[in-house]
Amino acid sequence: MTVDLKHCAELCAMTYTGNKPVLLSGDHIAFRGTATARDWREDGKCELARCRPGRVHEGFLQALKDRSTEIYAAVGWPDRVPTYPMVLTGHSLGAALAVLTARWLYETGHLVEVVTFGCPKIGDAEFVRSIDFPVTRVVNRWDIVPRLPPLAEYSELGRLVWYNGDKTAYEGIVLPTGRFVPLELACNWEDHRMESYLGLFP
Numbered sequence: 001m002t003v004d005l006k007h008c009a010e011l012c013a014m015t016y017t018g019n020k021p022v023l024l025s026g027d028h029i030a031f032r033g034t035a036t037a038r039d040w041r042e043d044g045k046c047e048l049a050r051c052r053p054g055r056v057h058e059g060f061l062q063a064l065k066d067r068s069t070e071i072y073a074a075v076g077w078p079d080r081v082p083t084y085p086m087v088l089t090g091h092s093l094g095a096a097l098a099v100l101t102a103r104w105l106y107e108t109g110h111l112v113e114v115v116t117f118g119c120p121k122i123g124d125a126e127f128v129r130s131i132d133f134p135v136t137r138v139v140n141r142w143d144i145v146p147r148l149p150p151l152a153e154y155s156e157l158g159r160l161v162w163y164n165g166d167k168t169a170y171e172g173i174v175l176p177t178g179r180f181v182p183l184e185l186a187c188n189w190e191d192h193r194m195e196s197y198l199g200l201f202p
Contacts, residue, residue: 005138005161006201008089008115013198015094022070027084029074029101031067033092033118033194039063043093043120046149054127057120057149060096071101085111091194092145095119099135099157106133114158117197118145121154128155140200141165143191163200 008028015023015032023030034043045059064071075086086105090098095116102112114135122128135158139146146156162170190196 003087003113003115003136005115005136008087009117009138009194009198009201012089012091012094012117013194015091016194021067022074024074028087028089029098031088031090031094031097031101033090033094038066039093042066046151048124048153051123051127053130054124055153056100056123056127057096057154060093060100060122063093064097064100067097071097075101075105083110085113087113087115089115089117090119091117091197092120092192096122099131102133102135103131116158117194118143118192119157120145120148121151122157123155124153125155128157131157135159136161138197138200139163140197141191142188143196144188145192167200 011023011025011028011030015021015030016035021032034040042059042063045057045062047058048055049058049061051061088098088102090096096119098114098116099119099122102114105112112133114133115138116135117138118140119137137146137158137160139160139162141164160171164170
């Protein structure tokens with residue numbers, strides 16, 4: 001499946017402008033990121049909860065349950081789930097929800113691919129090993145969120161596509177962290193904004 005990163009970014013942006021937590025568009029499902037007080041509370045619940053196989057960010061699991069009605073409607077569960085491959089995409093919290101929803105669909109026999117923008121860490125190493133479908137993880141420069149939570153129990157997920165300041169994409173690298181990140185950029189929220197991600201694709 002050939003995935004258009006620009007199209008995915010545009011759909012993610014639409015979830016904010018249309019205030020839609022879950023947006024269905026053809027064979028794509030986009031998930032909105034943090035936008036409400038409840039979302040912020042769920043982001044902060046960083047304890048790992050059992051989610052066989054592996055363990056997952058407790059708040060993200062709660063957010064998945066909170067949006068289950070919209071997710072079921074988008075995927076046509078249980079009677080009208082598409083038989084064609086689906087692309088799930090999301091920004092920030094929405095990126096984590098895209099991965100968790102894709103794992104559920106994949107485990108029920110559906111073909112899926114995921115594109116994330118500014119995705120935080122989702123789970124432990126066992127959870128990451130259980131992901132057996134393509135995940136492209138787009139990170140904009142010094143976006144702080146993909147480096148969170150800063151806990152050793154968490155592992156990074158997916159094929160990293162990292163964009164530097166001149167919008168050049170690098171693949172097959174390790175996300176710069178620690179001493180490799182300039183101090184003044186180590187807590188950069190501007191690079192995390194959906195508008196900043198959308199601007200990577202003219």
